[in-house]
Amino acid sequence: MSAQLDWHQRSNQLSIEGRAYIDGAYVDAIDSETFACINPATGKALARIASCKDADVDRAVASCRGAFERGDWSRMPPLERKRILLQFSALLLAHREELALLESLNVGKPITNAFNGDIVSAATTIQWYAEAIDKVYGEVAPSGHAMTTLVIREALGVVAAVVPWNYPLSMACWKLGPALASGNSVVLKPAEQSPLTAIRIAQLAADAGIPKGVLNVVPGFGETAGRALGMHMDVDAIGFTGSTEVGKLFMQYSGLSNIKRIGLELGGKSPHIVLADCSDLDAAAQSVAAGIFANAGQVCNAGSRLIVDRAIKDVFLGKVAEHAARLRPGDPLDPDTRLGAIVSEKQLDRIMSYVESGTRQGASLIAGGRRAREESGGFFMEPTVFADVSPDMRIAQEEIFGPVLSAITVSGADEAIAVANASQYGLAAGIWTDNVKTAMNASRMLRAGVVWVNCFDRGSMSAPFGGFKQSGFGRDKSLHAFDKYTDWKSIWLAH
Ligand code: NAP
Numbered sequence: 035m036s037a038q039l040d041w042h043q044r045s046n047q048l049s050i051e052g053r054a055y056i057d058g059a060y061v062d063a064i065d066s067e068t069f070a071c072i073n074p075a076t077g078k079a080l081a082r083i084a085s086c087k088d089a090d091v092d093r094a095v096a097s098c099r100g101a102f103e104r105g106d107w108s109r110m111p112p113l114e115r116k117r118i119l120l121q122f123s124a125l126l127l128a129h130r131e132e133l134a135l136l137e138s139l140n141v142g143k144p145i146t147n148a149f150n151g152d153i154v155s156a157a158t159t160i161q162w163y164a165e166a167i168d169k170v171y172g173e174v175a176p177s178g179h180a181m182t183t184l185v186i187r188e189a190l191g192v193v194a195a196v197v198p199w200n201y202p203l204s205m206a207c208w209k210l211g212p213a214l215a216s217g218n219s220v221v222l223k224p225a226e227q228s229p230l231t232a233i234r235i236a237q238l239a240a241d242a243g244i245p246k247g248v249l250n251v252v253p254g255f256g257e258t259a260g261r262a263l264g265m266h267m268d269v270d271a272i273g274f275t276g277s278t279e280v281g282k283l284f285m286q287y288s289g290l291s292n293i294k295r296i297g298l299e300l301g302g303k304s305p306h307i308v309l310a311d312c313s314d315l316d317a318a319a320q321s322v323a324a325g326i327f328a329n330a331g332q333v334c335n336a337g338s339r340l341i342v343d344r345a346i347k348d349v350f351l352g353k354v355a356e357h358a359a360r361l362r363p364g365d366p367l368d369p370d371t372r373l374g375a376i377v378s379e380k381q382l383d384r385i386m387s388y389v390e391s392g393t394r395q396g397a398s399l400i401a402g403g404r405r406a407r408e409e410s411g412g413f414f415m416e417p418t419v420f421a422d423v424s425p426d427m428r429i430a431q432e433e434i435f436g437p438v439l440s441a442i443t444v445s446g447a448d449e450a451i452a453v454a455n456a457s458q459y460g461l462a463a464g465i466w467t468d469n470v471k472t473a474m475n476a477s478r479m480l481r482a483g484v485v486w487v488n489c490f491d492r493g494s495m496s497a498p499f500g501g502f503k504q505s506g507f508g509r510d511k512s513l514h515a516f517d518k519y520t521d522w523k524s525i526w527l528a529h
């Protein structure tokens with residue numbers, strides 16, 4: 035990032051598109067309704083956004099279906115789709131400043147994180163699937179001599195991607211990458227809080243050469259645009275990231291409509307275990323703090339439950355509390371800020387209600403716990419740590435989705451694993467130990483889709499990501515993500 039760049043100044047020159055993108059053009063909602071898009075760092079409106087409803091979703095789905103049947107994308111040779119998607123990825127990077135600024139203004143995340151993290155991750159995702167798609171082979175089944183049986187992957191058709199507000203662009207690209215690369219058409223519905231980058235990239239996709247109708251973007255509310263997609267008779271699959279509560283609704287929509295396939299990346303309450311034999315408590319404490327305070331705790335795999343051995347509890351909690359005290363919320367457009375805003379006033383109120391619940395149920399607040407930067411008009415909060423949490427408290431069981439760490443004390447690895455698994459969720463888990471046997475045993479025993487040993491929140495496009503239990507099913511990232519957007523067809527040739 036150029037050190038000289040003044041992001042405030044740059045934001046004054048920004049023009050923000052708030053319309054839907056349907057069938058190759060930016061359009062208002064059919065009923066012309068709009069809603070306000072709020073900057074959570076100031077509480078002020080940034081733009082008016084088209085509020086799409088059933089009729090708009092019908093148009094978008096029809097546009098997707100038309101493109102899919104026309105075949106100019108779905109039947110394009112993979113090598114060609116690859117070329118166009120690589121161009122799309124390059125355009126995301128070419129517009130990195132603008133997209134980072136839109137993302138930071140829209141959801142209050144530090145500009146440095148948006149610029150170095152979110153936008154690069156989005157572009158990398160599209161690039162990865164572009165590069166993969168001409169290397170995915172089918173099979174020849176061993177069906178007998180007078181027969182050749184081909185087993186090939188086929189795109190499903192119209193995919194709806196319904197995504198959350200915490201990493202708006204990179205979550206969208208986790209769906210767009212494999213869905214588009216495999217030849218589907220996609221309707222993207224961003225969260226009501228975070229529509230700006232989704233709307234912007236529709237034009238970049240078109241500029242890259244993605245044909246009309248292959249990508250439509252319908253901003254709007256979950257109860258209207260989201261539900262219309264879930265219930266639509268001509269949507270073949272849903273790629274969803276969001277809360278467990280809404281994930282359950284999508285399963286119902288599917289059963290009530292056309293049995294569309296559903297991939298669900300849902301919530302979590304991920305345990306971060308630190309055992310007494312961990313020799314590098316400084317590294318572990320830094321990891322625990324980063325695991326819950328990154329993105330202000332608005333992370334599906336946030337390590338929101340610290341499970342720490344009694345023998346090291348006091349020393350360790352002291353170190354974590356120090357990290358919390360050092361991390362001050364700041365202006366997201368200041369390149370030095372590491373902790374930004376909470377996405378909305380409603381979300382901040384929700385987090386604060388959990389702080390009250392923790393205190394009421396008898397946990398000890400050892401860091402933070404208050405709103406911050408109220409003079410900004412925005413929604414900020416101090417990094418917060420609760421000690422003396424018992425596993426049945428609400429702050430130990432429910433997803434808070436904010437910078438609040440709940441520390442539970444245990445004795446030994448077995449109790450740590452039992453407490454870790456006593457959750458409705460199973461997205462991710464971390465464990466710090468010097469003993470390789472303990473590490474391997476715990477990795478197998480922890481019921482989670484991702485386990486980190488002596489690290490936390492590591493990832494790359496090469497490894498799948500997703501949950502067990504009520505954290506959902508299906509995997510984003512890696513070649514396994516193609517399973518959500520394609521299906522197998524057997525072709526029998528008698529000879
Ligand atoms: P959310 O409320 O479940 O919303 C997710 C998406 O679903 C949004 O686009 C939302 O639209 C839509 N939606 C809401 N109500 C709906 C309904 N009745 N019918 C159809 N669609 C509906 O989740 P969020 O608050 O945006 O994000 C936070 C949640 O996402 C957390 O639980 C977090 O753990 C989870 N998450 C999971 C992962 C993962 O990979 N596992 C990653 C990131 C986040 P509106 O916003 O317009 O209501």
Ligand code: MG
Nearest residue numbers: 225226227256
């Ligand atoms: Mg919502």
